[in-house]
Amino acid sequence: MRRPARIQDVAAAAGVSVTTVSNVLNRPERVNARTVERVRSVIADLDYVPHPGAVGLRAVHARSIGLVLPDIANSFYARIAKGAADAAYRQGYALSLCHSDDDPAREQEYLSMLVEQRASGAVVVPLSADPGRLERLRRRGVPLVLADRTRATEEGCSVSVDDVAGGTLAVRHLLEGGARSVLVVNGTRGIRQCADRYQGARQAARRLRGVTLEQIVAERMTVECGTEAVRRLETLPDAVFCTNDFLAVGVCRGLAERGADVPGDVRVVGYGDLDVAGLAALTTIRQPVEELGSAAIELLLDEVEAGADHAHEARVFAPSLVVRETA
Amino acid sequence: MRRPARIQDVAAAAGVSVTTVSNVLNRPERVNARTVERVRSVIADLDYVPHPGAVGLRAVHARSIGLVLPDIANSFYARIAKGAADAAYRQGYALSLCHSDDDPAREQEYLSMLVEQRASGAVVVPLSADPGRLERLRRRGVPLVLADRTRATEEGCSVSVDDVAGGTLAVRHLLEGGARSVLVVNGTRGIRQCADRYQGARQAARRLRGVTLEQIVAERMTVECGTEAVRRLETLPDAVFCTNDFLAVGVCRGLAERGADVPGDVRVVGYGDLDVAGLAALTTIRQPVEELGSAAIELLLDEVEAGADHAHEARVFAPSLVVRETA
Structure with missing residues (x-):
């Protein structure tokens, strides 16, 4: 078995001083980027593992x-x-x-x-x-x-x-498609995101005359609660904005139960662009979550x-x- | 502003020695659980933060x-x-x-x-x-x-x-439901889990006379590839076992396109019990992933x-x- 590499071996192979290797390990911000890269590459090649003392607590x-x-x-x-x-x-x-x-x-x-x-x-x-x-x-x-x-x-x-902007985007899209009565199926008021999305929806609705915007608060933001919300409606609106995609999938199911075509009779927008949105071919609002x-x-x-x-x-x-x- | 709590304050408030507090911080396994709990509760109450030296490097x-x-x-x-x-x-x-x-x-x-x-x-x-x-x-x-x-x-x-057992469970369920021709829609051979699930499927099929088991390898394990697999079939099997849930959702869509009722005409089992399985009401194999x-x-x-x-x-x-x- 080969003798484990020491810090001196790394310094020699990288053509730098032992101090520079130590700086790369401990204070890389003090070393120029190319040198850091070269020293790290030598460390990987030689399979060098610093002694605990070499990498300080800090x-x-x-x-x-x-x-x-x-x-x-x-x-x-x-x-x-x-x-x-x-x-x-x-x-x-x-x-x-x-x-x-x-x-x-x-x-x-x-x-x-x-x-x-x-x-x-x-x-x-x-x-x-x-x-x-x-x-x-x-x-x-x-x-x-x-x-x-x-x-x-x-x-x-x-x-x-910006969830207010998200709510506005969703409802503006529904209104541009010709909807004049819009139902918002929302989560409970205590959830800040839900309150913001609804506020955005109201802002979009206020910009156009003759638009009615109503809200139903679902007990939970699930597929089942979305379907249940539609079952309890007396008359169907032109469009539904759901503040998450699970509710929207449930709303689409509830509309199908009542024989309504989506988007022919009722247009539906969800929120979140989760996996289920792609599967259900939902129009929805995407959030840049990884960013x-x-x-x-x-x-x-x-x-x-x-x-x-x-x-x-x-x-x-x-x-x-x-x-x-x-x- | 109050003076920051010291280890002596914690010891006094908890009615234990400084050594015991140190042990709770560093070697809690040596202290009985009740004492650990009491000391931790005092630490939280006093908002005590150990000095770096008090919690050793090790x-x-x-x-x-x-x-x-x-x-x-x-x-x-x-x-x-x-x-x-x-x-x-x-x-x-x-x-x-x-x-x-x-x-x-x-x-x-x-x-x-x-x-x-x-x-x-x-x-x-x-x-x-x-x-x-x-x-x-x-x-x-x-x-x-x-x-x-x-x-x-x-x-x-x-x-x-145990993915072999998972494949066996899936196909045994299809056979018990009366299926005699089973199609496996699988991922590429290089994926160990796919090979195991197929092996399990074959073991289940071999236990019963007159069963045919065929396999299609999908390019990727997606909804689209599942649908595409069904489009290319000349005759429909009694049942399909898909080695993941996305493929199974796609297979169900492909069957719907061809006017086949699921499960009336063709029975379908997926694998994974992902969110989509619940939404698509898929029969599937659940893995204890958190465990x-x-x-x-x-x-x-x-x-x-x-x-x-x-x-x-x-x-x-x-x-x-x-x-x-x-x-």
Whole structure:
């Protein structure tokens, strides 16, 4: 078996000093990019593993970011994680997955863990809107970016999708197609995204005379509740805007039960562009979810690395309309 | 502003010694569970953050596990991640998300990073079957559990689902329903899971006289390719077994195009029990995916913590049949 490579071997093979190799390992920002690349390539070729002493505590810790999410099995959050993982990888940071499982106590434990482990920072999709808890993290020196939420830029960075604009896009498309009575099948008022999407729908409806906009609040945002909403209607509207794709699939089923053709008799738009939207040929609103994750990491690392030069930013992404067959 | 709490304050408030608090932070397995709980609760109440020196390098590092996956936005892997995150949380370990994005070079960089950072161990859903690379990790002292793969127990632990049994379950159900000609719509041979599911299908078919089993290999495992497979059939079989749910949704569409009733004329079974299976009312095979993730972490931590007492294990999970409307 070959003798394990030492730092001197790496330096010799890369044609640099031992100090430069050490800097590549610990403070790559001080070394020019080409040299970093060459040294890393030699490290890979020689299968060199630094001695624990060679990579200092600071260096290892400084290169880890926490990603705190309510549910990694939910495709919306999984896509945020993908965007975040890609961006963290590109910048040479490890990403610690903190899956709070919709449990505020667990979320809090993860936040404490990130402080204890001196993480470089955290991207958080918060469960509760308790700003005090998150502030505490920032006071402890762990910079924090909120994802899928907006916040005042005095408090820090955030990334979100403009759901008001999404609601407007959806209903404007229905009105341009000739609809004059529009039903919104929505989730409960407590969900900020639902309230925003409905507000956007109202803004679009107000711009045109003679348009009626009604709302039904579904108990849950599922296929079954969408179908149930249609069963309870006395008269059918010209068009339905559902604030997620599952509701929209259910609404299409309910309309089929009542013998109504989609889009001939009733036009339907969903929200989210989930897998099911493609399968059901739904016209829907797409959110740039992976971009949300990668932008969160970029803003965070700007705060971590630029220090005093960093300016907080509330980055808001625009959704887009995806036209398929239902409207 | 209140003076930050010190370890002495925690000890006093919890009624234990400073050593016990330190043990709770670094070696909680040596402290009884009630005391751990009480001390942690005081730590939370006092908002105590240990000094970096109080949590040793070993302790911080020893409590991190790498999770290496091809694609976190794929719901199968996202559910593995959920199971793994839950198990790591229960045992007090951080989980480092290593999303290789289907790129072998990136997977390799992540593996090197885990070695450099002295991770406690890693759970890997490997992209390639290059055992040398993974072996190297293990030789470097990073224990490794393979997920969604089997391996000889001399080499280490693995967790997987018995896909041969899954194929048998699917086709046995079709035969019990009276089918005598069964078509398998499969992915390419190179995919181990596809080969296993087909092998299981053949085993079920061989047990009954007069059964014909044919196979079509779809270019990709998508809805479109499933529909296309049906379009090219000269005669329709009694039943179709698709080795994933997207193919099965496509096959149902193709059958509808040809005026065949499902399940009246042709019975269809899918595989995976993805979201789309519920929406399309597919009869399908369910895999215990989250259990795969949590079992991988448990086996890994047994190896990390039990040391010489650990025995490698190839844990194989049984899939189950979910009967809905298509068969």
